Amino acid sequence: MTIIQTVEELEAIYGAPRGASLTKEVDIITDEYAAYIEASPFAALATTGPEGLDCSPRGDFPGFVRIADRRTLMMPDRRGNNRIDSLRNIIRDPRTSLMFLVPGSATVMRVNGVAKISVDEELLASFAVDGKAPRSVIVMTVEAIYFQCARAIMRSKLWDAEQFADPDKLPSVGAMLSAITEGEIDGDAYDAEWPGRASKSMW
Numbered sequence: 001m002t003i004i005q006t007v008e009e010l011e012a013i014y015g016a017p018r019g020a021s022l023t024k025e026v027d028i029i030t031d032e033y034a035a036y037i038e039a040s041p042f043a044a045l046a047t048t049g050p051e052g053l054d055c056s057p058r059g060d061f062p063g064f065v066r067i068a069d070r071r072t073l074m075m076p077d078r079r080g081n082n083r084i085d086s087l088r089n090i091i092r093d094p095r096t097s098l099m100f101l102v103p104g105s106a107t108v109m110r111v112n113g114v115a116k117i118s119v120d121e122e123l124l125a126s127f128a129v130d131g132k133a134p135r136s137v138i139v140m141t142v143e144a145i146y147f148q149c150a151r152a153i154m155r156s157k158l159w160d161a162e163q164f165a166d167p168d169k170l171p172s173v174g175a176m177l178s179a180i181t182e183g184e185i186d187g188d189a190y191d192a193e194w195p196g197r198a199s200k201s202m203w
Helices: 007-014 031-039 085-092 121-126 151-156 173-180 187-199
Strands: 042-049 052-059 066-069 072-076 095-101 108-118 137-148
Touching: 031 066, 031 108, 031 137, 042 085, 052 085, 072 108, 085 108, 085 137, 095 137, 173 187
Parallel strands: none
Antiparallel strands: 042 052, 042 095, 066 072, 072 137, 095 108, 108 137
16 A cells, blocks of 8 residues: 655645635635525534544534624534533634535535633523523634535535435444444334434433
């Protein structure tokens, strides 16, 4: 296996980016970029910490990531598995990245910056859903924002319903847990209980 060892070797293969690849990157949220963030119900949150990297799915109503100003994004930390890997990382290393997807669109929006975690009571209350406020809000200062080339979405046919996998042909989370614990966790029982548990703890 031939392994690339230097940036110079890499650039010799790929060449230098040019044109729109460079022009598209700015350090403020333009009106056009804001339109994608406000339409997005899903984002991947990437962070880094002493234990390594983490990428966490985040989803909510379209526009759940609030644009506070041209350089600031705010995202509520909704209920989850309580691992708080992303939050632990942000406290120790504020470098953060978000990747927004909009169902049906091949355009992906990427944002890099630094983040902090706020527990300001008024801010938390402003993100409440059904009377339930998040326990914290991730406040991100934008350093770079740009759209991603659409080829990955096009190649994957991500939004093509004919390409959707049959969930029944994939291992369920219960099956995964049962296999990992060698049967200590009852996978069938976990799968049966999960929908009801999730519906009661969305917010």
